[in-house]
Amino acid sequence: MSVRKESLISLEELTKDKILYLLEQAEKFEAEPNRRILEGVVVATLFFEPSTRTRLSFETAANRLGARVIGFSDAATTSSTKGESLKDTIMMVSNYADVIIMRHYLEGAARYASEVSPVPIINAGDGANQHPSQTMLDLYSIRKTQGRLDDLDITLVGDLKYGRTVHSMLTAMRHFSSRFRFIAPAELEMPQEYKEYCCANHIAYTESSEFSYDVINGSDIIYMTRVQKERFTNLMEYESVKDSFILRNQMLKNARPNLRILHPLPRVNEIDQDVDSNPAAYYFQQAKNGLYVREALICHSLGIDI
Amino acid sequence: MEKTKLMVAALENGTVIDHIPADKVFDVVNLLNIQNMSTPVTIGANLSSRKMGRKGIIKIADRYFTDEEVNKLSVIVPNIVLTTIHDYDVTEKRHITMPDEIHNIVRCPNPKCITNHEPMHTTFDVIDKDNGTLRCRYCNKEIRKEDIRLL
Ligand SMILES: [Zn+2]
Numbered sequence: 315m316s317v318r319k320e321s322l323i324s325l326e327e328l329t330k331d332k333i334l335y336l337l338e339q340a341e342k343f344e345a346e347p348n349r350r351i352l353e354g355v356v357v358a359t360l361f362f363e364p365s366t367r368t369r370l371s372f373e374t375a376a377n378r379l380g381a382r383v384i385g386f387s388d389a390a391t392t393s394s395t396k397g398e399s400l401k402d403t404i405m406m407v408s409n410y411a412d413v414i415i416m417r418h419y420l421e422g423a424a425r426y427a428s429e430v431s432p433v434p435i436i437n438a439g440d441g442a443n444q445h446p447s448q449t450m451l452d453l454y455s456i457r458k459t460q461g462r463l464d465d466l467d468i469t470l471v472g473d474l475k476y477g478r479t480v481h482s483m484l485t486a487m488r489h490f491s492s493r494f495r496f497i498a499p500a501e502l503e504m505p506q507e508y509k510e511y512c513c514a515n516h517i518a519y520t521e522s523s524e525f526s527y528d529v530i531n532g533s534d535i536i537y538m539t540r541v542q543k544e545r546f547t548n549l550m551e552y553e554s555v556k557d558s559f560i561l562r563n564q565m566l567k568n569a570r571p572n573l574r575i576l577h578p579l580p581r582v583n584e585i586d587q588d589v590d591s592n593p594a595a596y597y598f599q600q601a602k603n604g605l606y607v608r609e610a611l612i613c614h615s616l617g618i619d620i
Numbered sequence: 621m622e623k624t625k626l627m628v629a630a631l632e633n634g635t636v637i638d639h640i641p642a643d644k645v646f647d648v649v650n651l652l653n654i655q656n657m658s659t660p661v662t663i664g665a666n667l668s669s670r671k672m673g674r675k676g677i678i679k680i681a682d683r684y685f686t687d688e689e690v691n692k693l694s695v696i697v698p699n700i701v702l703t704t705i706h707d708y709d710v711t712e713k714r715h716i717t718m719p720d721e722i723h724n725i726v727r728c729p730n731p732k733c734i735t736n737h738e739p740m741h742t743t744f745d746v747i748d749k750d751n752g753t754l755r756c757r758y759c760n761k762e763i764r765k766e767d768i769r770l771l
Pocket of ligand 1: 759761
């Protein structure tokens with residue numbers, strides 16, 4: 315089959331129209347996930363760094379589309395540990411596969427791969443840099459639960475300094491006029507460069523280190539992330555704040571009825587288990603939405619519309 | 621100013637690099653490997669300048685610079701003036717500014733950047749010409765002027 319090559323490396327390069335188009339495609343896959351439209355297509359999943367969750371989601375997407383999947387789940391099993399360059403691995407695999415989904419521990423690896431590869435590359439995470447399919451499923455979940463991406467109160471909680479997913483979300487949300495709250499301990503607050511990005515792109519935000527009832531009751535979306543001990547230079551501060559960024563069910567009693575709680579998973583203890591039965595808990599469904607979004611991304615990379 | 625003109629006029633063939641920030645004169649010397657040149661070289665440091673306060677000037681006889689060398693200069697010492705001289709005549713006078721994009725000149729300071737692990741070229745976008753801030757096309761890290769290192 316002849317294909318239009320379209321790699322997906324970063325949210326930054328997607329227009330508003332393209333984002334909305336991909337979300338609409340994903341909606342169609344949610345209505346009918348099993349579509350054997352990629353029969354005869356070989357999808358490669360190259361995971362130079364293990365990430366079982368993301369790999370299973372992509373591989374399920376490929377399987378539900380009728381494609382065959384080849385690849386590896388850990389760089390230890392590949393020749394890159396024998397010193398083969400990324401370029402050589404990509405060139406070799408592109409002889410066999412029609413699209414390459416790759417995760418790599420080095421930042422910029424996916425962009426470089428897309429420059430040398432004759433087949434499209436889908437970035438499934440490159441170090442601390444980009445993870446566009448995660449951002450797309452976050453957007454999908456927000457839009458699905460709220461009916462829109464504009465005019466929402468979105469609260470980002472936890473590690474906003476190192477949290478790749480919250481940074482990417484801001485990049486994607488520059489196209490929409492929602493309001494953000496950044497709730498983080500002082501050591502993990504939203505970096506200056508992202509606050510400047512918000513100003514430059516007219517994204518309204520406030521910030522605080524208090525995860526208060528006011529914040530919770532004024533939110534349409536609460537996006538929780540993990541506050542990890544190893545991110546702190548000052549362990550005293552970690553000890554003093556570690557329990558302040560945990561969401562418990564009783565904190566939700568006056569929340570807006572449309573509130574939904576998102577989390578990129580895996581969680582540790584930042585969302586108490588007792589929240590799981592609250593109708594606002596949406597993180598497992600959010601992960602499931604990843605399947606539909608990834609079906610849309612794979613088809614799009616191959617130039618297939620449904 | 622008169623003095624500068626004299627230095628230029630005295631050159632039969634060669635290149636004059638003018639308006640070098642006072643503290644960057646020896647960076648230019650190192651970058652162009654001037655210390656190992658065999659042709660006559662005049663280095664003026666801490667000369668008074670109306671525009672810059674103090675500046676440097678380097679005059680190199682019988683030597684012209686390639687685009688690649690000029691590109692490197694534009695990253696380390698933006699806003700210099702490069703004059704080429706043939707037969708005592710100024711044949712070209714170029715104001716060197718930072719380009720929009722810097723290809724294979726600068727090293728990315730991020731140890732986890734792919735460019736430091738693959739045999740590949742680096743590319744940076746100049747996102748702030750006034751302050752000399754670059755951003756790596758691959759890892760997206762921003763580099764401030766003072767952290768710029770050449771390959
Ligand atoms: Zn880099």
